[in-house]
Amino acid sequence: MKNPWTILPFPCASSASGRRTLRKDLLSALGASGSPVIVDLSACRTLNHEDIDLLLECVAQVSGRDTQVLFVAGSRVNRVLLEVTRISSLVPVFDSVNEALAYPQVAVKHDAENRLAS
Amino acid sequence: MELGAVVVVPAEEDFAAIHGSETQTMASSGNSRPLYSSRVPILGNDVLRSWMERVRKLGVPSVWLTSSSSDETVAGSVLAGFARQGVERLLVIKLKSYAELDLADLLRFHCEKRNPVTEAEDARGQLGVSLSDHLALRMAGEKHELPGAADDHWRNAYEFSGYAKRILSARERQELVRDGLTGACAIRPLGTEIREQVWIGEGVKLADSVKVIGPSYIGARTIVHAGATIGPFASVEPDCVVDCGTTVERSTVLPYTYLAPGLLIRRELVDGGYLENMGWGAVADLQPAGLGSRIHRIKERRQAFSKTATDVVSRANRDAARGFARPPTASQPWVQVQL
Helix, strand or coil: CCCCCEEEECCCCCCHHHHHHHHHHHHHHHHHCCCCEEEECCCCCCCCHHHHHHHHHHHHHHCCCCCCEEEECCCHHHHHHHHHCCHHHCCCEECCHHHHHCCHHHHHHHHHHHHHHC | CCEEEEEEECCCCCHHHHCCCCCCCHHHHCCCCCCCCCCCCECCECHHHHHHHHHHHCCCCEEEEEECCCCCCCCHHHHHHHHHCCCCEEEEEECCEEECCCHHHHHHHHHHHCCCEEEEEECCEEEEEEEEEHHHHHHHHHHCCCCCCCCHHHEEEEECCCCEEECCCHHHHHHHHHHHHHCCCCCCCCCEEEECCEEECCCCEECCCCEECCCEEECCCCEECCCCEECCCEEECCCCEECCCCEEECCEECCCEEECCCCEEECEEEECCEEEECCCCCEEECCCCCCEEECCCHHHHHHHHHHHCCCCHHHCCHHHHHCCCCCCCCCCCEEEEEC
């Protein structure tokens, strides 16, 4: 059974070319996905201005569409930065992937898709 | 009875800048770490000055200032030096708290109890204020420090139930700001109250669309750009820039901080490029994301610092210091301030 959600790693701490590729993958996945997308920032020690720009692009990518996006901050520092930049007022932010998966809107969609599959 | 007084400023302070020395610049203490310094103003006020005013009211003519090692102790040899100079009782204030302490009452208590050392405490522990008598000072010279906590028979606790906050804690510092803004403690914002519970320092520039929600304080020369919101319970200390649309709420922004546009600063303490969230205690570096930074205006900064916070220190008698008990290391400078 296909997972009803998509977990995408956030492209941080990679080379410029690797970052470009991951950025492209992330945005196209957000554009294509109909299921909830969890963007995982756990590998990012901190966020720079490119990261903030990309997170805002992610928000823009799904706005007006049916796709639910959630961010996993991965650390308190990242969470603080997401709050300071007001990104957390646009997108639900969680400390861990497990916490994000327990988010009611993800869980409801998950249950519904499980029912359909069975 | 000769009463001496020492104020110990925590080690990371830029002690040289206090009295205008060229040996260190304020920039050296710039962006390396969050600076919850006891010398950074609170609602524009200098806590050192408030302590020195309390000492002056005791009738003590001068106070010795020093920076300290991280454990905030004064070397025993220095304390013994005070005893040799004829000091019979020594008041030591470690500049880590703001406390509305009646020093005369502390002195009376110390004299009545006749313990060698009296330590002021509140419900959360020591306040960093102690009185030591001649015997304790001489003992300190032999043991290289004042009798320790283990020497209970040497020490007596002076229980203080009045207003006190540990100013090196971001959370307690913010509580002090809140209480100062609402009149719950003696500290008052340094500025003009332009409307109920809104204070503005000299030379503040506010764009027309700025919203200031009281109780709040905006320190001297701070610039707040269009669409920003300050308050409630916010203190933006002197010489800051808050850019367009940023909100500062239940937070303190320390001097010479730039905040980028569109931010939400809520329950946070910001110092230059660093921000501490008071809920989680997490410290974030704002600089890589271009969200905040230190404003470097060293010359102006030094002038403002000496004018507003340390004019008492500028009267320091360095010649007297040369003839006094020398500190064990050059990193522990001493300055005598006439009160």
